[in-house]
Amino acid sequence: MKAVVYKKRAKIEVVDIPKPQILKDDDVIVRITLAGVCGADLEFTQNGPEMGLYEGMRIGHEFVGIVDQVGKGIHTLNVGDRVIASAMFVDGDCYYCKRDLPSACDHGGLFGTPLFAQHGGDDIQGGQAEFIRVPYGNSSLFKLPEGLTGDEYDTKVLPLGDNFATGYHGALNANIKTGETVVVIGDGAVGLSAVMAATLFGPSTIILVGRHDSRLELAKTIGATHVVNSKNEDPVEFVKSLTEGRGANSIIDSVGNKTAITQGMEMTQAGASISVLGFGHLYEPVEQPYSSALFRNITIHTGVVNVAAYMKKLLPIVERGVIDPSKIFTDILPLSEAEKGYDLMRDRTSGTLKVALRP
Structure with a gap:
């Protein structure tokens, strides 16, 4: 089969x-x-x-597809079912999974990284390929509803496995x-997903702070009431000008990063x-x-998205056309x-926001 693999620093190949195989x-x-x-x-x-990547390792943690084979312990899926994967495979039965915190699963891990491969059986690699083995299939894969079954719906569903779910988490x-x-800070795929997700909670004002005019224009069509390019204008002053000098009630x-x-x-x-979703503070x-x-009674909430806990709620919202x-x-x-595709996403001047690959 064809697969995207890591070659060397900043270099991948097919x-x-x-x-x-089933293990x-x-x-x-x-x-x-x-x-x-x-990203x-x-x-x-x-x-x-x-990061511990090695030459030949398969990359990618976002994928949708069709069930090709099932192990004898699978009771939620059948061959031929259309499915979406959680970006993190999870056992669904540990202490944290039972508390709707699957991102902390005792036996889970992120597809396409070497960090937790042993939890899935040493062959858990990425989803930018023609096929993938998914461990804990009963809890890591979700059958798509009839209204979202077909290749034409793949782009609507795929973000629920990571980017949109992360925006919703925020x-x-x-x-x-x-x-x-x-206020949503950042105009990448997660930031724009957060704009869409924020509309589900009924705010009167959604402000996107970004650095790319094309993305800011897109934001206006998916729920942002105001946008500001932080390269040209002070976003703090912009927000305060819209809130009688007080500032926003919620930040995603x-x-x-520090800024x-x-x-x-x-x-x-x-x-x-x-709500802090970004990883810029790692660098x-x-x-x-x-x-x-403390002195202003502000709540700071951080954390990794709990895809498996949100999927059953988000799929019907997409199926009804509430969000796209x-x-x-x-x-x-x-x-x-x-x-x-990787080159386009690295080139911030190309106009590319997010790439999907079709095997």
Whole structure:
């Protein structure tokens, strides 16, 4: 089969490798119909040696497809079912999974990284391929409803496995209330997903802070009431000008670096909630914001998305047409052009927001 593999720092390639096989009773083999390229994939491959990637490792944690084979312990799926995967495989039965915190699953891990491969049986690799073996298939895969069954719906469904679910996670943790003001920091796929997700909670004002005019224009069509390009205007002053100088009630930070965290604190009013989704703080020191938060009664909520806990709620919302997560895709390429897709996403001047690969 064809698969995208890590070659060396910032370099991937498409190669022929053997099709995966059932190894455990709760395994499922999925024939992939569409796979996403995530910003995290760019980070993983750019920092391959530090992340523990090795030459030939398959990449990718976002995929939808059709069940090709099932282990004898699978009772939720049948061969031929259309499915979406959680970006993280989870056992569904541990202490944390039972508490709706599958991101902390005792036996889980993220597809396409070496960090937790032993939990799935040493052959858990990425989904940018023609086939993949999914461990814990009863809890890591979700059957698609009839209204979302077919290749034409893949782009609507695929973001629920990671990007849109992450945006929803941010909106939920930002404690958004009807009629209030929300600010989303960052105009990448997660930030734009957070804009869409925020609309589900009924705020009167949704402000997107970004750096790319084309993405800011897109945001206006998916729920943002106001946008500001932080390269041209001070976003803190912009937010305060719309809130009688007080600041926003809720912040969703999809960037998470020093600048974003500092601005997020400065553009909130007393009693606000800040939800930090971005990983920018992993790459640069960030001063702790707790003193300022303490004296203004600000709640700071961080955390990794709990895809498996949200999927059954999000699928019907997409099926009813309440939201259309496919808006985040700008380029659909054949799997054979994966290198081009990665290059487009790395080139911030190309106009590309997010790439999907079709085997």
